[in-house]
Amino acid sequence: MSRSPEPETLVDLAQDKIAVIDESGRFRYLNAAAHRLLGFDPDALVGTDAFDLVHPDDVERVRSAFDALVADGTRPDSPLEYRYATADGDWVWFRTHVFPPAETGLDGYALSSRDVTLEVESRRRLETIASTSPDVLWMFTPDWSELLFVNGAVESVYGITPDALERRPQRFLDAVHPDDRPAVERAMERLSAGESTNLDYRLGPDDGPTTWVRVPARPVREDGEIVALTGFARDVTEEYRRERQLTVMDNLLRHTIRNDMNIVDGTAERIAERVEEAVDTPATEADAPDLGGAGIGVANADSADVDSVDIDVAKLADDLIDHAETVRRVADDLLSTAEKQRGVIDLLRGHEPPQSLRVAPLVERAVADAVGDASEAPADVSVSCPDDVRAFTHPELDYAIAELVENAIEHAEGAATIEIEVTASADRVEIAVRDDAPPIPAGEREPIADRWEMDDLRHTGGMGLWLVYWIADRSGGDLAFDAGADGNEVTISVPDADCDRGFTPAERAAPTVSDDRPTVAGSEAVSESDADGEAAAASAPDGGVEEIDASPGPSPGSTDS
Known part of the structure; x- marks a missing residue:
């Protein structure tokens, strides 16, 4: 008949380290797992302080939990995790359950410690990934x-x-x-x-x-x-911004091209009508009377007919010149739009971050560019800008200012009077451009100011104001309009250079403003504006929440709502 194994033999077969310590924390017993897991002779550890081998960063926490158990006899709510020294100087992670004498009947506190090193290291790797x-x-x-x-x-x-x-x-x-x-x-x-x-x-x-x-x-x-x-x-704000940009660009271009081509089509039709009228006009010489003895009368009649034909030809020539000028103007507008679109697309592809820049040189350059481009239209531009004001803004801010000045010059009734005022508050820099031009139409500013969706029924007539808005938005700022009978005030608001916007130190560098940036022909003031799209405040096509197909992972390309 086989003999039952001794309890100590069974404990030595356990994979976990089993130990008993007294109230002071000294070992009274350790099973064989102490050698397998730590490399120590179990008997050599008996009588030593169990806490001497706990990692210095963990010992205070572990000791406090044990002292609390000794004081009131209550076990911790969860097992203790800590690092423990091995004989060769390494560390293993233990997860230890502590049992007071009242539960075991032993003369001491029983410890059951499991090696969870792999688990803890894996968890910490995941925590590192999660933290980054x-x-x-x-x-x-x-x-x-x-x-x-x-x-x-x-x-x-x-x-x-x-x-x-x-x-x-x-x-x-x-x-x-x-x-x-x-x-x-x-x-x-x-x-x-x-x-x-x-x-x-x-x-x-x-x-x-x-x-x-x-x-x-x-x-x-x-x-x-x-x-x-x-x-x-x-x-995914950037994704929605990109989608918004594409929508705005698509609507603007379709609207512009459709209107311009309607003009071209109508002009071509009028040219055809005028030419047809000229060709179908009957020759007056065919109706002249027999010469006989009335040579002088015939000569006078011929002279009158020739004068009439000369007048008709001159009128036709004037009409054709006017129509040709209309076609040329529309063609120039379309080419300008195409050039502006190319510049916008280049900027949409770029990711140039905001920078700390002096505002005065930006305003100075913007005025020079805008007045130079509109040299045929007189303008009186005054600027009030403290020399030491710095803004944390997209480097194309000057193009946004130039666009506003150009618009004021273009739409002024006579010589334009424009005021540019730069003010700085605790955390913002505001650039206000005031003019005496007719009010900006509500249809031009409301889709931007109110963040409405653009569609065939509601759109702006051009992309200039959108580009100004996109530059402000990319800078962490905004655009405000005040249109009245006396003129317009458009204010670009961007962060002050000292305002912490959460950007990296490299992005918050303060480079000098370069004067050799490329421009885009046909629309220098705006075509290189930063176009990062409608602000995150814009709604989705359905006005708010957009539900994607239910699945464990993201599937941005489909909807089920």
């Missing part, structure tokens, strides 16, 4: 009552610290745009019910700039039961 990811990685309980994990990106995207979100897990809803919040709450309900979701929505206030995020999410199941909800939020 620009996406918000998150995990909640199925009822959204507890935050299980979120990385630091939540602060830059949602404006909420991880600690604040942990204290109130649904606080992220406060950051959602009011119009999109109901759709987000419905998606949360669907997730809790076991559906995967993929939603685009806005973050930000109802009356301010917003950020677009794309949030794919799915439930996590174990044994068929939902145990967590996980997903990520990605900033």
